[in-house]
Structures are given as C-alpha cells and as structure tokens.
Amino acid sequence: MRHALDIPEPVVEPVTVAERVEDSGYLVICWDDPVNFMEYVTHVFQTVFGWDKAKAQKHMLEVHNQGRSVLTREGFEKAEFHVHCLQQYHLLATMERAE
Amino acid sequence: MKKLEQRGETLVIQLSFEEWVVLSTLLRYREGEARAPGQLSKGGLGETTTEAQTILEESLRKTWLADERIARNLLSDDSRCSIRDTEAIIYLVPSEIEILLRAINGKRMSAWESLGRPASDDLALPTDPAALAATRLMSAANAMIHSLLKIVGE
Numbered sequence: 001m002r003h004a005l006d007i008p009e010p011v012v013e014p015v016t017v018a019e020r021v022e023d024s025g026y027l028v029i030c031w032d033d034p035v036n037f038m039e040y041v042t043h044v045f046q047t048v049f050g051w052d053k054a055k056a057q058k059h060m061l062e063v064h065n066q067g068r069s070v071l072t073r074e075g076f077e078k079a080e081f082h083v084h085c086l087q088q089y090h091l092l093a094t095m096e097r098a099e
Numbered sequence: 100m101k102k103l104e105q106r107g108e109t110l111v112i113q114l115s116f117e118e119w120v121v122l123s124t125l126l127r128y129r130e131g132e133a134r135a136p137g138q139l140s141k142g143g144l145g146e147t148t149t150e151a152q153t154i155l156e157e158s159l160r161k162t163w164l165a166d167e168r169i170a171r172n173l174l175s176d177d178s179r180c181s182i183r184d185t186e187a188i189i190y191l192v193p194s195e196i197e198i199l200l201r202a203i204n205g206k207r208m209s210a211w212e213s214l215g216r217p218a219s220d221d222l223a224l225p226t227d228p229a230a231l232a233a234t235r236l237m238s239a240a241n242a243m244i245h246s247l248l249k250i251v252g253e
Contacts, residue, residue, distance in 0.1 A: 034217075034218050035207065035216075037241075040248065043251065084158075087155075089200075089204065090201070
C-alpha cells in the first residue's frame, strides 16, 4: 500500500531589484582591430547574436568609427559565452561590469 | 566560387579547380598560430591574471585547431566534396560554412602575425620570400572569405 509523501510546497523567493541588475550587469564589448573585414564583422554579429543585417552593420560601424561598440548587456555567464563566441571568430571582444 | 543551389539546409557550392587547390593549400598553412588581434583579457572584471589569460588562450587555440581539422576533412571527404576535371562541388550546412570561415580567417590571422601585424592598408608586396608567401596567403584568404560571405548573404 502506498503512502502519500509529505512533500513541502516549494518556496519561491522573490527576485529583488538588486538581483535583476546583477543578472544583467555585464557589457559585451567589441573593439576595433586592423585586420578583420567590416563585412566579416557584420556577419559574425549576425551569426552570434541573431541580429538582422542593419543592426549588425550599425554596431560594426561603431566599432570601426569609435573604436568599440557595446553589443549587449547580460548576466555574467551569457556575457562570457558571447565574448568567447566572438573570440572564436578572431574578434577582439571583452566584457566588463556595467556602471 | 558560387552557390549552385540549396537543398534544405545544405548549400551546394561550386569552386573552380584552382579555387579548390588554393583553399585546400590555404588550410594547410602552418606558419605560426592564429591569435586574437590583441589581448584577450576581459577588462573590468578584475580577474585578468596570467593564469586566466593562459587558460583562455589555450581554450581558443583548441577551438581553432578543431575548426581547421574539420574544414580540411570537409574538403577531403568524397561524400561532401566531389572533384571533377575543372571544378569541385562541395556540400555544406550553415554551421560548416561558419567553421570554414573561422578556419580561413585563422589563416589570415597567422599570416598577419608573421608579417608583424601590419595596418590593413599596408600590404605592399615584400621581397623576402617568406613574407611574400604570407602576403599572397592573406590575399587568397581574403578572396575566399569575400566569396563565402557573398554566398551566405544571397
């Protein structure tokens, strides 16, 4: 005969504002370099982030004209993942904590 | 190099025999190793130790070597690449095109490194044989990347 197990109800902790900020508190930045093609960089942005060509080109031009572009603001792990993806394509990418 | 057709996800790409030879040779280039065009450190995290940098570089190096190996295998796999008298037909899904792009760009980076990281518009033909070979290799890689990006964008 089976007995019903006394399983407690899961307690869902409310997410605080500070935690949400922490969760998306890292900037993924791509820096200009003298070797990668502009169209290659555009293609990489489209592939890595799933952006349309217009958005990818806007960020590519920021990199080209201003020396860097903030691509996304994300949580630590996702930002780290995207930096690694960009570096796999030989782009110069870093992440830093948002102000 | 041009796209003949698309069968589902698979792109059917035609290369002239010369393009196939150049691409196959390019992927066997062994001068130096590809590196990212600058420091890999993640600025602002306060954890850019030499050890972390080394681990990151090692991880990328393994990825790049795997890309090269896969790209070379694709070109030598009879079921993926058929070579005729004057042309080669290669069948690639999008993820394989990305691998090929990264592998070719890695060769560009290697050649660029061996040339002393010149500015992009400073690629006058050198007289030194090794530097000349690296410059030619960059030119070949440039053409391959432009052709692949054109195909992907169609």
